[in-house]
Amino acid sequence: MPTYESQILQSPDDLLGLFRSAEKPALQFRIGPEMEKHGLVGADHRPFRFRGEASVEELFAEVNRGGRFRPIRESDTSPIIGLEDGTDSITLEPGCQLEHSGGAEVEMHAVAQSFKRHMRDLEAYSRERSISWYGLGFQPWARHADLEWVEKARYKIMRQFLPTQGARALDMMLRTATVQVNLDFTSEQDAMRKLAVSLKVSPIVAAMFANAPFLEGEASGFASERLATWLAVDESRSGLVKQVWREGASYADYVEWALDASMFLVKRPGRILGNTGQTFRSFLEHGFEGERATVDDWTTHINTLFPEVRLKKTLEIRCADAQGPREANALPALWVGLLYDSQALSSLETLVKDWTFKEVSALRSEVPRDALRTPFRGHTIAEEAKAILRLAVEGLERRAYLDAAGRSEAKYLDGLSELVSQGWCPADRLRRVAFSDGLQVALDAHARLL
DSSP, X not given: OOOSTTOBOOSGGGGGHHHHTTOOOGGGOOBEEEEEEEEEETTTTEEOBSSSSSBHHHHHHHHTTTSOSEEEOSSTTSOOOEEEOSSOEEXXXXXXXXXXXXXXXXXHXXXXXXXXXXXXXXXXXXXXXXXXXXXXXXXXXXXXGGOOOOOOHHHHHHHHHGGGTOTTHHHHHHHBOEEEEEEOOSSHHHHHHHHHHHHHHHHHHHHHTOOBOEETTEEOSOSBHHHHHHTTSOGGGEEOOGGGOSTTOOHHHHHHHHHTSBOOEEEETTEEEEOOSOBHHHHHHHOBTTBOOBHHHHHHXXXXXXXXXXXXXXXXXXXXXXXXXXXXXHHHHHHHHHHSSHHHHHHHHHHHTTOOHHHXXXXXXXXXXXXXXXXXXXXXXXXXXXXXXXHHHHHHHHHTOOOTTSOOGGGGGHHHHHHHHTTOOHHXXXXXXXXXXXXXXXXXXXXXXX
């Protein structure tokens, strides 16, 4: 009997079920963090690789020596491309960036503990092999030729197709790293409200977290080389999703945007069909090589779109660079404070109510270079950043989840607040130290996680 996921989609209306099925009461809301990092090996900072010594292959074997994790493979004969233990998972980005996806947690203190456990899992092997892990938005040393691709079918297809859609697609895949958070929604109205407001402030938040000022061992001139990279990646599947900015926007508006993005592939039992020449709208209407669009195909397609905030079974907020130890948990904390507290969410909507798509698009283009010094309406966006941070802190305080010392979740914003109060982002701190003491000292002081 066909499963729900293998059911054939009959019309665009069927596509809305993915989002409707994810709605839940606020009491069931959870926090799902995703944190990526770069591995550098030895004194000559070689990039972490997929096979051989000081590699993914070895690391996964050592981390799972006790059998705690279930290996993730694409097929029985494929290499291991991830580990999961029922709550957390360790997966890979195309250039062997390591990603930790924490289990869905109620509060930020548990998120922070989950990330700490993950780093402990890596510690013994990493010290043995002289691997250092860095929270940065862009690989600070390596050229494309230095990096080894993860052996995953989707990445092979993306490697061939995405460079035809944007000049920096390979940089995006191989050399960037991010921190993201997945949050819940109660209804269509709640989802679209949160999606719109999050997209509007995404360039401000990206500026607050800008943390990628180096390219191949030198200062690049950008606060975030990662943010600059995303400006030259397939426009049909990235950016600010103009369709959902109108008042009263619905799931259908997001679906209309998603339908016109190119597909990557069609998965069927035992085989993967590359399909980069067709939009999902065309696939839904005409099929591909005798295959018709299924629920699972739609879910796969939604997960291959890269807007600054992505709607799927959660609201995935994707706009920030990976962070060093002081700010590692700040991005999820910020968004929990803004979106999971009704007063903070209403105040954020008031802050951005008259911001236009044209204005915010311009900010997105300028923020990679100037971060919080980017001009906006007669001042710099540092003023908006301070206001947004204040709303988030107040929201976290009202949530009143306290740690053993009696501190609220707002403590995870302390480091970021210190920077933003000066009009700084993490990149400014890195550049200051690199100028006086050198790049490696700067990285070790402020970006090294282990």
